[in-house]
Amino acid sequence: MGRKLVIDPVTRIEGHGKVTLHLDDNNNVVDARLHVVEFRGFEKFVQGHPYWEAPMLLQRICGICFVSHHLCGAKALDDIIGVGLGSGVAMLPAPEKIRRLGHYGQQLQSHVTAYFYLIVPEMLFGMDAPPEQRNILGLIEADPELIKRVVALRKWGQEVIKTVLGKRMHGISSVPGGVNKNISAAERDRLLYGEDGLLSMDEVIEYAQEGLKIFYDFHEKNRKQVDGFADVPALNMSLVDDKGNVDYYHGAIRIVDNDKNIVEEFDYHDYLSHFSEATEPWSYMKFPFLKALGREAGALRVGPLARVNVTGSYTTPLAQEALEKLHNYTGGKANNMTLHTNWARAIEILHSAELIKELLDDPDLQKESLVLPADGKSWTGEGVGVVEAPRGTLLHHYRAGREGNITFANLVVATTQNNTVMNRSIRSVAEEYLGGKTEITEGMMNAIEVGIRAYDPCLSCATHAVGQMGLVVSLLDASGKVIDEAYR
Secondary structure, X not given: OOEEEEEEOOOOOEOOEEEEEEEOOOOOEEEEEEEEOOOOOHHHHOOOOEHHHHHHHHHHHOOXXXXXXXXXXXXXXXXXXXXXXXXXXXXXXXXXXXXXXXXXXXXXXXXXXXXXXXXXXXXHHOOOOOOOOOXXXXXXXXXXXXXXXXXXXXXXXXXXXXXXXXXXOOOOOEEOOEEOOOOOHHHHHHHHHOHHHOOOHHHHHHHHHHHHHHHHHHHHXXXXXXXXXXXXXXXXXXXXXXXXXXXXXXXXXXXXXXXXXXXXEEOHHHHHHHEEEEOOOOOOOOEEEEOOOHHHHOOEEOOHHHHHHHOOXXXXXXXXXXXXXXXXXXXXXXOOEOOHHHXXXXXXXXXXXXXXXXXXXXXXXXXXXXXXXXXXXXXXXXXXXXXXXXXXXXXXXXXXXXXXXXXXXXXXXXXXXXXXXXXXXXXXXXXXXXXXXXXXXXXXXXHHHHHXXXXXXXXXXXXXXXXXXXXXXXXXXXXXXXXXXXXX
């Protein structure tokens, strides 16, 4: 008959979801499921709008990774009018670099938020610590100087976004074929030298290195727990440049296996030929997989851990040194250890900072030629944009009629790509922390959520829950009777 454990809602993630764990009569885990209980309708209600509105409208799918959606939409618009990287027509240097600057700024501030605000508390206090301690308020009490640096670091990333996109949230910079403003010398210097109370570029890199050291210290003291926590297999996917290294803004899609052999590599415009999506009645989120290998063997991991598995190297020295250390840890094989996603995330904070520094030193940012105009003859009416969002590979696909209105939109977000591997992680954690036990503990509940938070999932791709939601976990016997209950 078995039992069912329900965790509803999962906390400290973006959006609303729940977890159900199915147990047999001996309380061994039979199945584990992450349910996404929000409905995402952006693909439908954007239809009928002029195509040039897409980056502004569809970025409102999220209040965290909106720059990625904005740029993904902008790249799709470039395709539609027949200019830019996706069409084979070289984009002007200034607008591409300006878009990249905003993209790297978003990756930095998004990773800083997820890493320091949501994940570091468990590193410093432990998964079993009281919930009132293992949060940002607990960090403020334990180390106020660290939090001052974290807040300043996140603020600096937001100022990069504002400088590029005109607003800290839901910006307005990208237009078909380019951008609507450059980066002035004064704006550049403000970010480089820390004017108006901002951090300087050197301080940003210093604080990013501090974040990486926090992981190293935590890993050294808790190696067995970190390495053994949800070590689950999946293919790894990322955009790569022509040298096979990660490119957060543009490139080919590369998929590698556990030995880092290339399983497939292709132009992202051909994504429909390579991917399929399964559905389940218990979730609104789909389960993408590689067609050639089927649903189980073709399941994908995207995001920081996948990217460090795919890429061979970085072009920036400090991040490259950190990447080599991570690669050496697994002897050159792909890393499937879920909590090592936080290691990869800390490396990407540093990598983003170094990439931003390189761009701020580039005089192309001050150029006046910002749009590659369409001649009207190159109109295609269809576009695909792909970027590496902080959470992983993000795809936007639009079609527009000749009058300019959107007739079709499809979005495949990073959290959707990770759906299968997240469910595998939940099951792995449940088997370790719950299998054979009847008592529900705070540590057990939180361990399940720690496994989910490592992916930094963004479940609210459309609607957002309103109000405050408590956490109730109930353990039911075969007849449905509640035999134990815990509240948060």
